[in-house]
Amino acid sequence: MAIKLLIFLIILCGLFAALTLGLAARHERRAETSHPPEGQFVTVDGHRVHVVVRGSGPDLVLLHGASGSTRDMTFELVKHLEDRYRVLIFDRPGLGYTDRINRTGATITQQADLLSRAAAALGADKPIVMGQSYGGAVALAWAVHFPDRLSALVPLAAASGTWETPLELLYRVTSHPWLGPLVIPALTAYVSDDYVDSVMAGIFAPQAEPEGYGAYFGPGLTLRRDTLRANALQRANLLGEMTDLVPRYGDISVPTEIVHGDADTIVPAWNHAERLVTRIPDATLTLLPGIGHMPQHVAAPEVAAAIDRAASRAGLL
Numbered sequence: 001m002a003i004k005l006l007i008f009l010i011i012l013c014g015l016f017a018a019l020t021l022g023l024a025a026r027h028e029r030r031a032e033t034s035h036p037p038e039g040q041f042v043t044v045d046g047h048r049v050h051v052v053v054r055g056s057g058p059d060l061v062l063l064h065g066a067s068g069s070t071r072d073m074t075f076e077l078v079k080h081l082e083d084r085y086r087v088l089i090f091d092r093p094g095l096g097y098t099d100r101i102n103r104t105g106a107t108i109t110q111q112a113d114l115l116s117r118a119a120a121a122l123g124a125d126k127p128i129v130m131g132q133s134y135g136g137a138v139a140l141a142w143a144v145h146f147p148d149r150l151s152a153l154v155p156l157a158a159a160s161g162t163w164e165t166p167l168e169l170l171y172r173v174t175s176h177p178w179l180g181p182l183v184i185p186a187l188t189a190y191v192s193d194d195y196v197d198s199v200m201a202g203i204f205a206p207q208a209e210p211e212g213y214g215a216y217f218g219p220g221l222t223l224r225r226d227t228l229r230a231n232a233l234q235r236a237n238l239l240g241e242m243t244d245l246v247p248r249y250g251d252i253s254v255p256t257e258i259v260h261g262d263a264d265t266i267v268p269a270w271n272h273a274e275r276l277v278t279r280i281p282d283a284t285l286t287l288l289p290g291i292g293h294m295p296q297h298v299a300a301p302e303v304a305a306a307i308d309r310a311a312s313r314a315g316l317l
Contacts, residue, residue, distance in 0.1 A: 019189075020185050020186055020189045020190075021185055021189075023188075023189035023190070024185045024186075024188035024189040024225060027188055027189060027220060027223065028188065028220075028224045028225070030220060031218060031220025031221050031223070031224060032221070032224075034218060034220070035071070035218035035220065035221055037050055037096075037097045038050075038052045038070050038071065038074060039051050039052030039053060039070060039089070040052075040053065041097075042118050042121050042122060044114055044117045044118050044121060045114075045117075047093070047098075047099045047101060047114060048097075048098065048099045049090060049091070049093075049098045049099070049114065049115065049118040050070065050090070050091040050096055050097035050098045051070075051088055051089065051090050051091070051118065051122065052070045052073075052074055052078075052087075052088075052089040053086065053087070053088055053089075053122065054074075054078050054081075054082040054086075054087045054089070055078075055081065055082030055083060055084070055085055055086055055087050056085075056086050057084045057085045057086055058084075058085055058086070058127075058128065058151075058311055058316040058317065059085070059086050059088065059119070059123075059124035059125075059126070059127035059128065060081060060085040060086065060087050060088065060127055060128045060129075060130065060307065060311075061087075061088045061089075061090065061115070061119055061124065061127045061128065061129045061130065061150075062077065062078070062087060062088070062089045062090070062130050062131075062132075062135075063090060063092060063115070063129070063130065063131035063132065063135030063136075063138050063139055064089075064090075064091075064092065064095070064096075064132060064133075064135050065131075065132045065133030065134045065135050065136075065157075066133060066134040066231055066234070066235055067095070067222045067231055068092075068095060068096075068132075068133075068135070068222075069091050069095055069096030069097075069217070069218075069221055069222070070089045070090065070091050070096055071096075071216060071217045071218060071221075072132075072217060072296070073089045073296065074089060075210070075213055075216050075217065075297065076210065076296065076297050076300050077296040077297070077300050077303060077304070079300075080300045080301060080303075080304035081304055081307065084317070085128075085307075085311075086124070088119055088122060088124055088127065090115050090118065090119075092111055092115070092134075092135065092138065093106045093110070093111050093114060093115075093230070094106060094226065094227060094229075094230025094231065094234070095222070095227055095230065095231060096221060096227075100226065100230050101114060104233060105175070105230070105232075105233025105234050105236065105237045106230070106234060107141075107237065107241055108137045108138045108140075108141040108238070108241050108245070109141045109145050109241070111138045111141070112138050112139075112141040112142035112145060112146060113145070113146065115138070115142070116142055116146050116149040116150070119149075120149070125149070126148070126149060126150055126151040127150060127151065128150070128151055128152040128153075128154065128307060128310055128311055128314065128316070129142050129143070129150045129152070129153055129154070130153075130154035130155075130156055130303075130307060131154075131155060131156065131158060132156040132157055132158070132294075132295075132296055133156075133157050133158065133159060133266070133267060133293065134159055134234070134235070134238065135158075136155040136156055136157065136158020136159055136160060137158060137159045137160065137238065137241070137242060137245070139153060139154070139155055139158065140153070140155060140158065140160055140245060140249070140252075141241075141245060143252045143254060143256075144245060144248045144249070144251055144252060147251070147252070147253060147254065150254055151254060151255075151314040151316060152254050152255045152256070152257070152310035152311060152313065152314040152316070153252065153254050153255070153256045153257075153310065154256070154257050154258075154259065154303075154306055154307050154310050155256070155258050155259070155273070155276065156259045156260070156295060156296060156303060156306075157259070157260055157261060157264055157266075157267055157273075157293050157294070157295055158258070158260070158267070158272060158273070158276070159238065159242065159267050159272060160242070160246075160249075160272045160273065160275070160276040161242065161246065161271050161272045161275050161276065162239060162242050162243050162246060163239065163271060167235070167236055167239075170232075171232050171235045171236055172236070174187070174228055174229065174231075174232035175229075175232040175233050175235070175236035180229060180232060181229075184225050184228045184229055185225055187223065187228060188223050188224060188225050188228065191223060196214075196219045196223075197214070200213075200214055200219070203266065203293055203294060204292060204293070204294050204297070204298070205265070205292050205293075206263050206290065206292050207291070207292055207294070207297075207298040210297050210298070213297065246279070249276065249279035249280050250279060250280070250281065252280045252281070252283075253281065254314065255282070255310050255313035255314050256280045256282070256283040256284070256310070257283075257284055257286070257306040257307070257309050257310040257313075258273050258276055258277050258280075258283055258284065258285045258286065259273075259285075259286045259288065259295060259302070259303055259306045260272065260273035260274075260285070260286075260287060260288065260295075261287075261288045261290070261291030261292050261293065261295055261299070262287045262288065262289055262290070262291065263289075263290050263291055263292050264291070264292050264293045265292070265293070266292075266293040267293060269287060273285055273287070274287075284309075286302070286306055288302055
């Protein structure tokens with residue numbers, strides 16, 4: 001009897017695993033069909049990088065945050081910039097349609113190296129670099145480690161300091177060596193729209209999510225298995241990388257315009273922007289009253305104005 005029960009449980013587990021993998025694959029196909037690549041591809045040392053290029057003028061790179069893609073920047077912000085800049089909007093490695101660099105979690109320095117070389121391959125040898133949230137950490141690594149590959153820096157709601165809060169449970173699980181590969185397919189297969197909506201609302205708080213953003217952004221791209229894993233590993237590794245990067249901020253010599261919402265509870269300004277401005281020579285800080293973590297959507301004109309100031313200081317406008 002015990003053997004029969006064990007066989008039954010094994011069969012049941014196998015059926016559940018097959019169902020989960022099948023649903024995950026179907027959801028991934030649906031996400032890629034509804035939200036295909038927006039731009040073009042450039043290959044750097046065998047790595048395919050997805051980039052959207054808009055407008056003309058001085059070169060400007062935009063880098064999205066964790067769980068993002070080019071669509072986070074093309075929804076609103078690029079409209080305020082493409083009339084006077086050649087805007088290069090990249091999918092970071094492992095997200096959107098850019099290939100993963102490795103299977104262990106690409107460091108912010110590896111990402112900055114790859115994306116700066118991709119920009120150069122498109123003729124942008126020294127662009128202005130703006131990065132939001134996690135993308136801001138990549139932008140800071142770009143300025144510290146590759147100072148000859150940019151002309152100005154705009155950290156936006158950027159993770160730029162260190163912190164003591166523990167890694168969120170979701171990232172602890174999805175970055176785990178064996179729990180992650182077990183749990184991630186179930187997330188891809190079964191995560192509900194209500195859960196996605198609640199996460200999006202939290203990211204935008206205290207502002208409301210802009211109308212039409214979710215449908216345009218396509219959370220299904222982020223929920224693909226490889227993307228969830230790559231994003232989790234990057235996030236799990238970030239604190240150690242920032243601990244090494246912070247002492248190097250004094251080396252940054254390009255014009256730096258820092259922008260941060262003073263109501264940001266995800267990357268609090270007091271621990272990041274307000275300390276960052278004291279660590280980078282001649283940096284300036286614009287605090288946006290009442291603005292949360294997504295200024296590129298809810299305060300796009302102010303973000304564009306900061307980019308203009310950086311460009312002017314760099315002699316590009």
